[in-house]
Amino acid sequence: MIQWWPLYGLKRKLTERKEYVSSVKLRFSTAGIFNRSLFVYVIDTGSSNALNFEISALETPQYNIHRYGIYLTDSPRHADVLLVLGHPVKIMTAPLKETISQLPKPFYIVTIDDNPNQPDAGEYPVLPNHIAALTGVPSPSQILGILLDIAKIKRKQP
């Protein structure tokens, strides 16, 4: 017999109230551009996979990013922000450029380089509207902090 799922507890008990402060300063001002909502598209260009796992963690109830109006989209054509994971390997440069060309304006790009010393990787490519560059494997709190900064969303939620 089918049992109903325990719906309780996801938001009330698991969602955390934190400030999600980011230590990375934005390179451009985004005041007045995004009105309490942000759609993010994620592209892996050669990460060590830890970042993919951190993005999965960002979607968990502890962070509950939807309460801030932040959503991960399935298409770059719906995105406000492109989140680039990893130091691009040469072969991924063309798909990355193609993805950027699909972004509607205005858009911004956030990069997370988890392995700056990666072999077979040259200089990090110059990207348009590159608003923030992170290195290492930032926690979901730090990634969320950046997204909240870009969208100018208030941290404290009821």
Added chain:
Amino acid sequence: MKILIGIITAKEDEQLFILDNGLPSLISTDGYDPEKMYGNYSMLKQHSLLINDKLMSGPGVFKFRYGPVTSGVREAGSFHLYTYGEKILRATIDMRWKHREMRKAMQNKPPEAALLMAERICSNFAISHSVALSKAVEMALGINPSLRTKNWRTLLIEAERIYNNLHLIYKLTSSAAQKVLAAHIGALFEKALRLNEKLAESRFLMNINNIGKLNHIPEISDIQKVANGYRELAERFTKLYKHSLANYNYLDRLHSAGIITPDQAGKLGLTGPSLRACGIKDNLNNTTEHLISLPVITKNQGDALARMEVRAEEIVNSCQYLVNHIRASDSWANIEEKDAEPTKTSGTGYAVVNSPSGALGYYLDVTEGKVQNVEIFTPSYPGMYAVSGVLEGQIFTDFPFVFDSFGVHFADAAC
């Protein structure tokens, strides 16, 4: 039971890297034809980054590319799917998008530098790669790490298994549109990553292992908190898992998806949960000979459901294992630390680790303080062949269940 997991071609005589009853050994190919003996010999010998790359034609058959930029498979990798609209007739897997030449980059580096690279090959298997490489270097240089180091390494690998298996089930439940279950499992996945941070000061268990020793031993005061955390995680997961087994909407999506037979698994040289889901024991738990071995969980159906069940039961077992041993770990403080110094300046070493997705092997030479001839044999490589093989004949809606249930990663397979 002998499983071929790699071929060593660095020296004049070809050698086979064999997993014999869960333990690694090297054997020569003199006197017999390895291709007849091991079904995966030519696959490993070829070591292609393009799997099952054969053109296909027929009435209405066309090919489309899925990846390397798609939200369905977030990693950079692509599938070339041949179809006439409903069934997948052939699946070519292209792993070149994630090929970072990591193995080549390790050559002529000091072991400590190679260790840092190994952790970055596939960071969700960071401790498995790290322990496998360090064990190979220790064998090459005659280093004998302390029992405490060995014990902690075993526990860290189990911690890695827990969060990887939770992530896999999180993906399966999300793909099956079980939003509430996925949210609960996702919360446990994040909890497991936070427990890792308490245990090793890294959510992905990086920078804790070193050659012959650990960089730091977890603080005793935190250990009880971590043990309680794993106990609570196991309890919450068990409740959810039992609940999920009564949900036919969920089970129907996994049942009969991507069936692999014991014969196919043997020919591909699969290890880990993918093999155990076919009812075959790989005895990889023998690699933890210094602690009590974990029970080996097997299922017989060989489908995505069986692979999920194996991993789910492993989560509970590994949590219990961690709880028991972490609580006993304060007694390890009295174990005498031997000088983990090399007794040789050069040599050859090899090792296998029971990673979350199966046997992960390293072979290397150390000469004048530099590693050379590094060979890495990851479970994701034969796993990708298995995915490509079982996708044939599946309908498109089964794609995520087939791919995710094998627990394979492009970063791991294409190193």
